[in-house]
Amino acid sequence: MFKIAVAGTGYVGLVAGVCLAEVGHQVICVDVDENKVNAMKSGLSPIYEVNLEALMQKNIAAGRIDFTTDYQDAYKDADAIFIGVGTPEQPDGSANLANIATVARQIAESIRKDCLVIVKSTVPVGTNDKVEQFIHDFLVHDVKVEVASNPEFLAQGSAVHDTLHAERIIIGTASKWAEELLMEIYEPFRLPIVSVTRRSAEMIKYASNDFLALKISYMNDIANLCERVGADIQDVIEGMSFDTRIGSRFLKAGIGYGGSCFPKDTKALQYMARQHGYELRTVSAAIDVNHDQKTILYHKASARLITFNGLKVAVLGLTFKPGTDDVREAASLANVPLLLDQGADVYAFDPAGTLNFSKHFPEGEHGNGRLTFATNAMEALEAANVCFIFTEWDEIKAVSPVDYNQRMRTPLVFDGRNLYEVEAMEQAGVEYYSIGRNSTR
Ligand code: NAD
Numbered sequence: 438m439f440k441i442a443v444a445g446t447g448y449v450g451l452v453a454g455v456c457l458a459e460v461g462h463q464v465i466c467v468d469v470d471e472n473k474v475n476a477m478k479s480g481l482s483p484i485y486e487v488n489l490e491a492l493m494q495k496n497i498a499a500g501r502i503d504f505t506t507d508y509q510d511a512y513k514d515a516d517a518i519f520i521g522v523g524t525p526e527q528p529d530g531s532a533n534l535a536n537i538a539t540v541a542r543q544i545a546e547s548i549r550k551d552c553l554v555i556v557k558s559t560v561p562v563g564t565n566d567k568v569e570q571f572i573h574d575f576l577v578h579d580v581k582v583e584v585a586s587n588p589e590f591l592a593q594g595s596a597v598h599d600t601l602h603a604e605r606i607i608i609g610t611a612s613k614w615a616e617e618l619l620m621e622i623y624e625p626f627r628l629p630i631v632s633v634t635r636r637s638a639e640m641i642k643y644a645s646n647d648f649l650a651l652k653i654s655y656m657n658d659i660a661n662l663c664e665r666v667g668a669d670i671q672d673v674i675e676g677m678s679f680d681t682r683i684g685s686r687f688l689k690a691g692i693g694y695g696g697s698c699f700p701k702d703t704k705a706l707q708y709m710a711r712q713h714g715y716e717l718r719t720v721s722a723a724i725d726v727n728h729d730q731k732t733i734l735y736h737k738a739s740a741r742l743i744t745f746n747g748l749k750v751a752v753l754g755l756t757f758k759p760g761t762d763d764v765r766e767a768a769s770l771a772n773v774p775l776l777l778d779q780g781a782d783v784y785a786f787d788p789a790g791t792l793n794f795s796k797h798f799p800e801g802e803h804g805n806g807r808l809t810f811a812t813n814a815m816e817a818l819e820a821a822n823v824c825f826i827f828t829e830w831d832e833i834k835a836v837s838p839v840d841y842n843q844r845m846r847t848p849l850v851f852d853g854r855n856l857y858e859v860e861a862m863e864q865a866g867v868e869y870y871s872i873g874r875n876s877t878r
Contacts (some may be wrong), residue, residue, distance in 0.1 A: 444540045485761060512544050520541075654690060654694075699766075753825070754854075756793075786817040825851050834856055
């Protein structure tokens, strides 16, 4: 078993740290956020992920995981240091590598024994070569240090399961030493490992994410055409899904992808290609379709109503997907400000994302409108003039067609996740608009 440090305790770092401890490694997680570290020390997870907190508490009790802001102490005698800090999008679409550079420098100043640095963060191809050089440039003690790429494929909402039962682990290394060490670290997981070069590993991550983003945008494009030609996207999806060359997963129409990964990773790959004089037209198309898709329901609703001013608008779902508290790049963030600008009285419900959403838009007056957080879906729907569905949480799926009719002042529903059968909503007397299907009228 190895002594492992993990830099960054977000969705990737914390889940990696907890799962590495779970298989028996001695783990110390480092974050710059003192509040987060204090909460984690007392067994509280700063993020919502199924099973994460329980596993965290179990491994704290077993003495296999600890949390600190003291990076020097954490890094100095680690066998391996995983980097899982954020690489957010910059205004020009490129990845911001400032956090990676900071950690690389902190590692160079701290390590006192041979160490493998493993980059889990999503970084442009060639970054790991630079990180290795950067560490060597700032190295204080005479130790051997190498960098490996180990991109992360977990999906928020099922992050712990995705890590413990990953379909594959990608490792990109530049030496036999690094390859063998990383394989040994992952040995207790007993999962398939694909070992490639660092650059190929970096590219596998972008190519995978962007393929999924493309798949989503393609289906949304087809859904928009379905509406115009009188086909039903749900039927089309069913028909396509039997073709194993296409596969049934991610074959969905909706109001576009969000989250911290697809939006930034499509733009980063597009930027990287342009830097090399190549226009990645497929990915650019995915980005364009997604941009328009996010507000497609808002525009449909605007065309249906005279104004939102003074209307009570129920918003069901704020997170970019169910099972997470993350609202980064969520459809709600694109639509709620438009509604508030138009003077709507927005009542929003989300089972986990309210706190994060309130960091962008707190409860209260916003220009002409007002935002209130409801404690459940029924409360949000009470006497509402119109309802938008942005996230397919179970708590939202549990609302029946009849509930919309009975609760709302006017049962007018714009569903971005195709949660209901059109006929069922029609029969319940709901005026229902969704994605890629013929609307009620
Ligand atoms: P996040 O924003 O949730 O967490 C990053 C953490 O790093 C924060 O807690 C921050 O305080 C901390 N941090 C920043 N600088 C630090 C430093 N110098 N030392 C220690 N900690 C520091 O990010 P995330 O969603 O976990 O994503 C991390 C990386 O993994 C990104 O590159 C992302 O693209 C990639 N990724 C994310 C997912 C996902 O589903 N979220 C999946 C696969 C890959």
